[in-house]
Amino acid sequence: MVESYFISSGLMKSYKALNLGKLRYLAIVVGSEEAYQTSKVIELLQWLEAIGVKHVCLYDMEGVLKRSKEAILEKMSNTTVFQEADENDKLLDQKHMMLEFVSFSDGKEAVAKAANLLFAKYLTSNNSSEDQEGEIFTEPHMTEALRAVGSGGPEPDLLLVYGPARCHQGFPAWRIRYTEIVHMGSLKSMRYGSLIKAIYKFTMVRQNYGK
């Protein structure tokens, strides 16, 4: 706690120059009861904007944040909402901060919806008596199908959990294969210094990705 005070007041020089190159996509999981504190969420987003994080995914299990989307966007100038269609363009856009709003229904239930899309393709291929089975059920096709059903955001590099337990509460499993998960404590006791420290630690870590 003392350390985070020092970090916030700019006394620790090493935290000043953050190299955000590794942090392409940041996800925040908030406990649904705490998600009602929209002002706290907005404060957190403002801190992230100040730090220079450009792409943030906000998740809470019940979709409280989804419902508060308008209120959040109103208070944040210079932000846009993540749209699947222009994903590639917006990711390169450095001026705006991009927000994505996700809830539990974008996890397992979205996989079931995507499965139905793949099933339709499977039926078509079976009917045309071509053996394409190996080409339908692949990971890229699944990613595409998830995008088609509206739950296809990018994979976060870092996931910060604001809640009583270190639990991602159903964040879509498809997207967090290599994600670093850090528990930040509860939202109401969030500190700028702790946020900087978590991001800094992440940027200093060497990921092997299995190799």
Added chain:
Amino acid sequence: MKKDGRSRINWIFENFVTFLRKCILRVLSVGPIPEHIAYIMDGNRRYAKKQNMIEGTGHRVGFLALMSMLKYCYEMGVRYVTIYAFSIDNFKRRPEEVQSLMDLMQEKIEGLMEEESIVNRYGVRVHFLGNLKLLSEPVRLAAERAMVATANNSKAVLSICVAYNSTNEIVHAVEKACEEKWEEISLLNASGSGYGLIGLECIEKDERENLIKLIDIEKHMYVSIAPDPDILIRTSEIGFRHLLWAILNFQRNHFYLEKKRKQL
């Protein structure tokens, strides 16, 4: 005489440590004990480097640590343990490293089938989860033999993820669910009651989007043999005190997490 004395002291010390541990576990058991603990076995190479060991020894030491962990878990009454031993992504490592890992795996799997092994001592049924076709034949055969050999054990379950990764598992489960649904529809069609479902044109749009349900996919997941993990531990160095800490944390948050689970 001196040697005798020293080994006697060692014996007393070891038994004392075991006794202490069993006391601690008994105290812990007053609170909720997780049903399922999962381990991602990470950090073996880093450990070997730190201790200046030759490459490859880290994995052997890691295996010993794992065996101790399993012993503590089963002593505590944890019914399901899952370990993430080898990822599909690990095949990208240097061929010599992959081969030595495969050899180690085969050696340890065969060890599991021995009489005095931990799985037989605690009545553990072993499952290998993953795309086993990607393994070399001797390893795959050893794994299949181990599954058959322990099929009658019923006190606890050990799931070992090899040639596994989560996205591969999800796609596999979806594929199996689709194949199953196709067979179901074919049978219905054959018996004349399919309403031409194979063509799909006659079905209402929302029915079409709902043919495959989540439950159909979940039952084809490799991990459906066990309930969801209560605790997931990613190791860098692990000993009894880390497990203790994890269990205490679990107990502290148990009430809150159960409430969240019931909300689903």
